[in-house]
Amino acid sequence: MINEERLWKRLQLLSEIGRTESGGVTRLSFTKEERAAKDLVASYMKEAGLEVREDEVGNLIGRKEGLNPEAAVVLTGSHVDSVFNGGNFDGPLGVLAAIEALQVMNEQGIETEHPIEAIAFTDEEGARFSFGMIGSRGIAGTLTREELLNKDKQGISIEEAFLLSGLNPDEIGKAALKPEEVKAYVELHIEQGKVLEGLNLSTGIVSGLAGPLWLKFIFEGEVGHAGATPMPIRHDALTAAARVMLVIEEEASKTGTTVGTVGQVLVLPGGINIIPGRVEFSLDLRDISETVRDEVENQIRKIAGQICEKQGVELTIEELQRVAPAPCSDIIKKAASEAFEKLGLEAHYLPSGAGHDGMQLMDLCPMGMLFIRSKNGISHDPAEWSSKEDCADGANVLYQTVLNLAVQKVNLTMK
Template structure:
């Protein structure tokens, strides 16, 4: 029979320690020290208590713990000398059935890894969902992490140890993250839709109103119907809108959601997590036959990334009345206008239809969004959830430097008007100037030398610029300094610059009351409140101009990387996000 938290909290110390035996490999002291903090409000609180014990123990104790772990598919496995827990985990991942070639490859990786780092490679082989990584995934992770910096890899090993412990603890207590698994599976199913040239390479790319994008919309709409939304439709910009009615007709709605488009070769969770977490909440309400004093409107926003057209946030912008009429005449790389793309997708493609999407704030309580963090902070803090205090203001620009193309062999260095070098100098200034603020960031994400040649001094160089800061004033000061330096570089190098602003978003501080609701929801799960700003832009920053808003961040794995196929989170963390969302709903219901 699985243990219960009440049993653990009430048991004498030796018995409680026996209940937690086998969590940390040959290291019972971690659980024993954590037990001094009883009673625990939740398993999540117990997990975090053990994390903090190990953090306080120091590097030598941490290194000893890492070295207590067996190699993957190593000698201990062959000799059947693993602990019962490790045996189960390696068997679940199929490591006990490696082909001779796979086994030999893993052995070489083990040897190379140990030679570089001096400790065994640690990987939670049961994976983010707990059902096991494939041998291919394990080998890919092995090869990728072999190139890590030792300090970063040391911490990554500890994080994987904590994930192993989390899964083992779930097993002991019969705690399955059912809703987290559901959200995980929904996102996996949605990831089957990708644009053809990317799908062929196993990459995920879904840009505005492509066939893959329209397939995603249809799939999300079907899920909305299945979970119990009373109304589902696709609106004039491609948003998928699902409404779960209030107990009383005409009651206001809580607006929530996020985007379902992706960057090119992106991850499965950016945006999409914020669609499926509230859908899981609606599913639970529907299955329980429960109606709240307010309605819930979930919007899967059709566009947030600005990948196909220079019209970032057009989908959430339509809801606040900020859709720019000039966007309809923009063309993509194939010369297709946005209006044409809309009409091909069966949308009206008219300003009148789009203008009708603007929401009346009198009909809404506010807007909340759940999102993967897209950064390393929660991952490094070993915290599953964080409450967002504000979203950074940002500005995006497209620029070009124009110099003189000339022969690379005959043009002396002091006679050149090298457009690429001018942009390179500007790039370094952006990096240095943003660092000066401490919390500003600046990025040149695209760089091109049109018609460039190996033996020609670049005459043109196109680039993008992305600047972000916690306040509009700080962002604008950064941009002003970049513009001034750009002109100085132009004069010094004999080139000219053009710079076109393509997007500007104001900083969006969280509404205090809604932020406090998220904080109470996190606290109710037995977790500490951790506040952090968002460096990335989100649909919430557009809704902020119309409604009070606040966001909840969910920890990402692999260093918190995003806009990358390695973007990931666990079903356990997603379970906590769903539970926090449910708690927020109940708070609001009690206030109505």
Template sequence: MVNAGRLWKRLMELGEIGAQESGGITRFSFTAEERQAKELVARYMKEAGLFVREDAAGNLIGRREGSDADASVVLTGSHIDTVPSGGKFDGSLGVLAAIEALQTMQEQGISTTHPIEVVAFTDEEGSRFGFGMIGSRAVAGTLRSEHLKYTDVDGITIADAMKSANLSPDRLDEAARLPNQVKAYIELHIEQGIVLESIGHPVGLVTGIAGPLWQQFTIKGQAGHAGATPMNLRRDPLQSATELMGYIYAETRKFPNAVATIGKIQTLPGGVNVIPGQVQFSLDLRDVEEAERDKLEGRIRDYAGEVCRKYGTELTLELMQRVAPAPSSLEVKEAIAAAGKLAGLPDPLPELVSGAGHDGMQFNGLWPLGMIFVRSRNGISHHPEEWSSKEDCGLGAEVLHHALLLLAK
């Protein structure tokens, strides 16, 4: 059995780094808080008997060797960065549960044929730069130099932030893994939803991950005095934006599995008594079916053009990321299902889809992948009240432990 108490203690310790008076945690990539968190997690990895290194993208890696030096590696892990004022469990549980699983193997003298590596991936959330999954993209070999031009609110690029963290952006190719170097990827994560809680199960098997599509809409009009410009003579980009936002929400509800989120809005110049000259807003669009997501995207784009023509405003669309949905592989699903039995959980484990994006999406088509979900209280995530119980976290880690042994045997 894994040591649930040790796992819980580490979760709480890690949760102190970046903690705010509000109760939330803020740990952005390439910051002092992230560095402190990495040093703590590296210490846990060493306590588990792992060889620890950091790759060219800043991914923190702990490796447990297998009996076959030439065998492909089984990857597991998640991330330790957060959204602004996030919770203690998102990402962190997957990293720490993986360390706990390997430490249990070490303490029990269990050997595997394949090596196993725990990875704390760099910047999964995308909170700082508006461009996420930096570390997993690098491992997949899909992180490009143009991606490093994204900036944070202070105008600092990803490339400059990497340099400040003593990383070399021109060496990113060193972080990439070839398909034949990896046997499988498995990730433990909190559900961030209410499916498991609603059916009374602590752990679930993820059948696939919905693909996120991120776009930035920029609508330009004519700034002017709020009191001196009649309504019928205005070219107000906010009027175009609000009508478009209403359409986005209404149209998305027509698609059973689609979700749309407008998370960032900015008006310029931003005066109380000034008609905006420009409005920018983000759109996060997701569906487990890529064709359905793309159909919805097309409808939104067409309507955006119509509403801007209607109000005499100009539209610019920037694609920030487009990730295909990632189905879990049969091999990893079977390992998780068998692990659930070995952990003493009701058989079969409940199956569910992940509406949230995860690092494993970047590995779709490269090597087998799959996920384990742990029950979330009230489905709350990306919030200080995010919570999964000590018992559920321990059960999830136990399932991960057995799944890793089956995949790396």
């Protein structure tokens, strides 16, 4: 079992780095705050008896050697960068729990066939450059030099940030791992939702990571005077848009797994006494099944077209982003289920609506995640909170899951 007090103390100490006036945390990638956080985490890795290094994209890695050093490695971890004024658990919990698990193994003399590495990925959040998961993309071998040209608000590119941090952008390919070198990746994370809280469960097993589809709907109607245009002859772009929004809600709700969100709306000309002639709105559509998500999308498109044709409104739909969902591996889910059973905890499966580093590793190795309960479902905010007890439950499940994946060797001479 992990050391609950040690894990909690480290979480609190790490939260002091990048502390904001409102009690949140701002640790953007390649800043002095992130550097300080990585240095502190590196000290914990050394305390845990791990071999510490940083790779060519800045990932901080602590290795516990296996009985077979040539065997494929089991990866576990998360990130220590944050959004602007974020919370203290999103990312750091997964990193510190991974270190804690390996430290306990070393303290108890537990050996495994496969090596295990605790990892703090570089820039998962993407808050600084509007381009995230740099570290996991690097390990997956999908990070390109062109992507390093993304800039922050001060005009500094990722490439320049690399150089300022002592990294060579020309060597990012050296961080990539081959499929035969990695056995599995498992990450502990806060849920960032209310499912576990509603079920009164401290922990859960992630079934898959939903892939976001972003669309932009543009409705072109006819501007008219609000008082002088009779209802039967109007071509109101907003009325058509509103009806389509209801269709989105209805169609997404039918599957039980899909979520659809209209987050941005533009109404023109925008006068109180003018019939809207143009409306634009965004749609964020997600599901852990690409087939289900795309079926919902097609149904929305079909009905939206019928609505607009009936109202004499022209509809254009632009695709902004289409990311494939990432189902979690049965190998990871089985190892986690066995961990829950051994610890006497109820195993509940739930999807992740948010993206995580594991999505980038899906084609590299079996990938999976564990969630712990988030108070009120709050995340990316100073009010983000998970209890000490829930953090310990999650870390214990991670500990046992990693042992299952790395294949613990029992010393028969030990009692």
